[in-house]
Amino acid sequence: MLGTGHGFVFNLYNTCFLLENGKENLLVDTGGGIEIVKNLEQKGYQLTDIHNIFISHCHTDHILGLIWILKRISGLFRKGYKEALNIYCNEEVTKAIKNIYISVLPKSKIKEIDENVKIHTLNDEETVEIAGEKIIFFKKKKKKNQLYGFETILNNGKKLIFLGDETCNPTLYDRLKDADYLMHEAFCLDSEEKIFKPYEKHHSTVKSVCIEMDKLNVKNLILFHTEDTHKNKKDLYTNEAKKYFKNNIIVPEDLEEIILK
Ligand SMILES: [Zn+2]
Structure with missing residues (x-):
């Protein structure tokens, strides 16, 4: 987990992580700042x-x-680095990425990115093979195109589902049933609901998720995208979760x- 925090x-650091199968990896989200590079380096990448x-x-x-x-890697491309960088995202994100790098980076870097970075615009329920694994990307809410999650079968046969940073809606419950690993946001403790007002932001409390x-008989529930005022978040969130969730909790x-x- 390169970051586990919410948006502010x-x-x-903001929630993002590297999913690794021993050979290759998939970076899921990038957080909001340069710490993405720092945190990757701190973990040896x-x-x-x-x-x-x-x-x-x-x-x-x-x-x-x-x-x-992109800023750092475009410099490497310029020095002759040739390996592909693939970005997978929905149409809205594709447009945003292009608008941002074209607006803020120098022309020489933009040229390198245009030539070497492939942006794959995803459709709902599209299966893509990444790092030798099949990943199904899906829209979190069918009417909007804003947030995508994914599911994949790990090489040990277990199913992992990532739901992004919004409360899960019941239309997805069939998909989540009996999942081995489910990654779900949990903004704050139930007792802090009046302070942080998670429901107004389409977020959850630990209790409400659990x-x-x-x-749905999820086997392992991974909770992230949290607020950051507690020094002992892991204990506090785990203790609340255990009251409402019988299987394994990971905070x-x-x-x-x-x-x-
Ligand atoms: Zn977020």
């Missing part, structure tokens, strides 16, 4: 290790880190590794 955090990026939606805390990646995901900290066994 000071003590955490260079940008030359990243060949595939998925951006779930075009909010600042998911897309703007990409500009720092009640629903327990009914990662920034830079924590999760083994999907």
Whole structure:
């Protein structure tokens, strides 16, 4: 987990992570700043290790880190680095990425990006092979094109579903039933609902997520996109979750590794 915080955090990095199968990886979201490069380096990765990026939606805390990646990697392309960089995202994100890098980067870097970075605009329910694995990308809400999630079968046969940073709506419940790993946002504790007002922002409390995901018999629930005022977030969130969710709860900290066994 390169970051676990929500969109306006000071003590955490915005939620984004690297999904790795031992050979290759997929960077899922990029956070909002240059810390994406710093956090990758802190975990031992260079940008030359990243060949595939998925951006779930075009909010600042998911897309703007990409500009720092493009800025750095376009310099490498200029020096002769030739490996492909693929970006997977919906139409809205494709437009935003192009608008941003064309507006803020120098012409020489724009040329390198245009020549070397492939942006794949996703359709709802599109299956793409990335790093040798099949990944199904889907729209979170069918009427809007704003947020995409994905599901994939890991090489140990377990199903992983990523739902982005909005509360899950019941139209997706069939898909989530019995999932081995489910990645879901949880903004704050239930007792803090009046302070942070998560429901107004299409976010959840730990309790509200856990009640629903327990009914769907999710096996491992990974909670992220949290507020950042607690020093002991892991304990506080885990303790609340355990009251409403019978299976395994994972509340990662920034830079924590999760083994999907
Ligand atoms: Zn967000």
